[in-house]
Amino acid sequence: MATSINCWKCLARPCATSSSRISSIVSSKPFSSTSSKLVGGPKPFKKAAPAGVKQNLRIKKKGAQKTTGRPPASGERKAMRKRIVLSNTNALAVPGMQEFNKDLVADMLEGGEEKKSLVGNVVVLPGETVDALRAIDAFKPTQGWGLFNKPGLLIRQESVELTRALVSAEDEKSTLRYVIEGSKGSGKSMMLLHAQAVAVARGWVVLHFPEAQELVNAVNDYAAIPNSNPSVWMQPTYTAEWLEKIAKANPILDTIKMTQPHNLPIEIPKGTTLGRLCELGVRDSDIAFPLFQALWSELNQSGRPPILLTLDGLSYIMRDSQYRNTNNELIHSHDLALIKHFTDFLSGSQTMKNGGAVIGATSRSHHPISLSMNLAITQALEKQQESPQTERQPFEKNYDERVEASLKDVHVMKLSGTSKDEARGLMEYWAKSGVLRQTVDERSVAEKWALAGNGVLGELQRGALRMRI
Amino acid sequence: MATALQGLRLTARTCCCTQSSQKHVVRTIGRQRVFSTTPIPWVSKEERQKRHEERLSRASKITGLDVRAMDRENEDMKRELQQLLDDEIDIGPSMPIPDLPVSRKKLKETFLNLGEQEAFEDGGFMEDEEDDISTLAHGELEQHREWRHYARLEAWEMPLLSKLAKPFELPTKRMPLRFRYTTYMGEQHPAEKKVVLEFSPADMPDLTPVQTDKLRKLLGPRYNPEKDTVRMSCEMYETQAQNKRYLGDTVDALLAEARDPTDTFEDVPLDTRHHTFKPRLRFPKEWAMTEERRQELVAQRQAQIERDAQLQELGHLVNGEQIIQKVLASRAAMAAEEPEPVLVGGRGGRAAAKGAGGKKISVRR
Numbered sequence: 160m161a162t163s164i165n166c167w168k169c170l171a172r173p174c175a176t177s178s179s180r181i182s183s184i185v186s187s188k189p190f191s192s193t194s195s196k197l198v199g200g201p202k203p204f205k206k207a208a209p210a211g212v213k214q215n216l217r218i219k220k221k222g223a224q225k226t227t228g229r230p231p232a233s234g235e236r237k238a239m240r241k242r243i244v245l246s247n248t249n250a251l252a253v254p255g256m257q258e259f260n261k262d263l264v265a266d267m268l269e270g271g272e273e274k275k276s277l278v279g280n281v282v283v284l285p286g287e288t289v290d291a292l293r294a295i296d297a298f299k300p301t302q303g304w305g306l307f308n309k310p311g312l313l314i315r316q317e318s319v320e321l322t323r324a325l326v327s328a329e330d331e332k333s334t335l336r337y338v339i340e341g342s343k344g345s346g347k348s349m350m351l352l353h354a355q356a357v358a359v360a361r362g363w364v365v366l367h368f369p370e371a372q373e374l375v376n377a378v379n380d381y382a383a384i385p386n387s388n389p390s391v392w393m394q395p396t397y398t399a400e401w402l403e404k405i406a407k408a409n410p411i412l413d414t415i416k417m418t419q420p421h422n423l424p425i426e427i428p429k430g431t432t433l434g435r436l437c438e439l440g441v442r443d444s445d446i447a448f449p450l451f452q453a454l455w456s457e458l459n460q461s462g463r464p465p466i467l468l469t470l471d472g473l474s475y476i477m478r479d480s481q482y483r484n485t486n487n488e489l490i491h492s493h494d495l496a497l498i499k500h501f502t503d504f505l506s507g508s509q510t511m512k513n514g515g516a517v518i519g520a521t522s523r524s525h526h527p528i529s530l531s532m533n534l535a536i537t538q539a540l541e542k543q544q545e546s547p548q549t550e551r552q553p554f555e556k557n558y559d560e561r562v563e564a565s566l567k568d569v570h571v572m573k574l575s576g577t578s579k580d581e582a583r584g585l586m587e588y589w590a591k592s593g594v595l596r597q598t599v600d601e602r603s604v605a606e607k608w609a610l611a612g613n614g615v616l617g618e619l620q621r622g623a624l625r626m627r628i
Numbered sequence: 629m630a631t632a633l634q635g636l637r638l639t640a641r642t643c644c645c646t647q648s649s650q651k652h653v654v655r656t657i658g659r660q661r662v663f664s665t666t667p668i669p670w671v672s673k674e675e676r677q678k679r680h681e682e683r684l685s686r687a688s689k690i691t692g693l694d695v696r697a698m699d700r701e702n703e704d705m706k707r708e709l710q711q712l713l714d715d716e717i718d719i720g721p722s723m724p725i726p727d728l729p730v731s732r733k734k735l736k737e738t739f740l741n742l743g744e745q746e747a748f749e750d751g752g753f754m755e756d757e758e759d760d761i762s763t764l765a766h767g768e769l770e771q772h773r774e775w776r777h778y779a780r781l782e783a784w785e786m787p788l789l790s791k792l793a794k795p796f797e798l799p800t801k802r803m804p805l806r807f808r809y810t811t812y813m814g815e816q817h818p819a820e821k822k823v824v825l826e827f828s829p830a831d832m833p834d835l836t837p838v839q840t841d842k843l844r845k846l847l848g849p850r851y852n853p854e855k856d857t858v859r860m861s862c863e864m865y866e867t868q869a870q871n872k873r874y875l876g877d878t879v880d881a882l883l884a885e886a887r888d889p890t891d892t893f894e895d896v897p898l899d900t901r902h903h904t905f906k907p908r909l910r911f912p913k914e915w916a917m918t919e920e921r922r923q924e925l926v927a928q929r930q931a932q933i934e935r936d937a938q939l940q941e942l943g944h945l946v947n948g949e950q951i952i953q954k955v956l957a958s959r960a961a962m963a964a965e966e967p968e969p970v971l972v973g974g975r976g977g978r979a980a981a982k983g984a985g986g987k988k989i990s991v992r993r
Contacts, residue, residue, distance in 0.1 A: 590948035
């Protein structure tokens, strides 16, 4: 310690000369004719950096950490990401919740003066509905199902309206054409799920495109349908998978038998159930699309249940797809057979014989911008409110005639925040489930409601359940 | 630093002051002639000799004297003088040398000799006779003079300007064009010549609505659809007047085109892509806090409190914390009622028992 300090009065660091003296003492040797190794004095200190180069105190990072253990198998991470947990045994079971069944749908529509309205209540989805909805991928991993004991659904004013429209479409055997619009987190996908739950409860056949993006982003195989002019493109693998979902979600298909002759690539005996038809399509993707067409025409025979056809992420199909035709040009989304099927019904050029509904929901997170769709929605809303119409921008080139035609005269449901009563009902459900450790009174409801941008449901959930400070 | 700069500024000012009088003196290069458009006729040696001979012969004819002999005498004297001079030069430097102009090197132009007429370095500056104040002091003096100059202007000349003042008159309907000029108060500036014109197509006289619309379409990106005004500028000519003239001509041309009935542009929509419409956000009247609104809010809050109190009384008010405590308590009670299952036998059971109570249970089989 003492030797290292060369000046007692200051805290200067020991200089090089003192150390060189020590080294010379150490290196002294008996007589030798060769020069010492240290002959030219000790080597000068190595400069840390050449002049002009900035020095900093940052310690160099070590190389990338070596991963230990087994790397995730292919598809494992995606499965983890897409995993949907619909039940949490740690959450408290809420007693006295009504089940979402046919009676409840009827109650929803009555809701008269003497009877208390169901709006603002959370109802539980029964097992068969959950199975059906799970089969068609109606639940999404971001919707927070894993926080609760059983999947529940809030009844909103808009959902009552939608239910009324669906039921009247069934009664009148007409085709309901709806587009659900709204800001991010306002419950568009949940409204779709509500429609599907109503359809399942009333014994409809439910067909759902859970992610429109998957139809158009060129990840599936595709082929032109023979003898179609202009070319229409089918997606065999996607159709096969979709048929599997349809068969799984609609057990009613097993009770319906084929009655019509069809020009199919394989021989199918008369009297085969529609469920079996779907199964055949799942087995062989090459014939999946013709089988789907056969299924659809069978469903449109008289005496069959109504059909609900839904799609989530509407703006993806309202522009060119990423598939290319034989001239290496982009194929318009509406030239893809499955999307064409959807848009034919959405535009009203085809109708369902036994009644039914076609509903598209827009997506507001990471969505492509379709000018024509936005314009059509704005115009439809203005028409519903009887306010002056917005016209096309005269010098804008990116409008799409086909998109505008497909969205002509659809009914647009604009979702915004919930009312305070609805928010209160939902928060009470959360408190009863043990995820909201608060007294649910007017004050706390008003606070959360205001912070959630006047009751936007996604924000309400985020503010009350996910952000814990 | 500031002092040094001040010194430099003053020095520069002195230098400038001394030279400023000579700045604009016109200097000519070469022999001075009366204004002429022809080049200077330079004469060759032989030609000059010939002319000289001619002149001599003419003079002798007129005077009758032997001018040629006199000329020769003159030449001899010249030669003699030259000889004398040459001899003197040969003598060397001991003799006094006449003051002759020394050839001087031309200096590179730098900041210090900027703008001087003769930027020469010869070391032949005037001897410092130490009878003058320093350069810095000269600078101070010069600055003071300048201040005084402006003070005199302010005191004597400025009041007279009010005589020239004209009362402002609102532009009439016949003056729809508004020009903007820029002055830099006597300083030179590249933007001085720019003229900006503003007008509204709606104010243009003798235009039908269709023609006014055509004018708007012709104006392109210079048209502001939010205010219905046009702004165009010109600075491509040397002077302000030229630029203004150009703008006036352009407006005339535009009006003529707008009145041209061959194509009324009624099928072309007005292009406003160049303009960003900014929404004007105003505080809504309904949001303003009035006494009525305040009372309304108080009543609402009171009603809320009452409703909550009512629910509390009925036991319908949902409290998340209490519900959790209740459920946990009931679970604990249920657990207490049921006898705790003890695993007997097997490693796990024994280890668990050990961990829990530290008791050893021996079992006979």
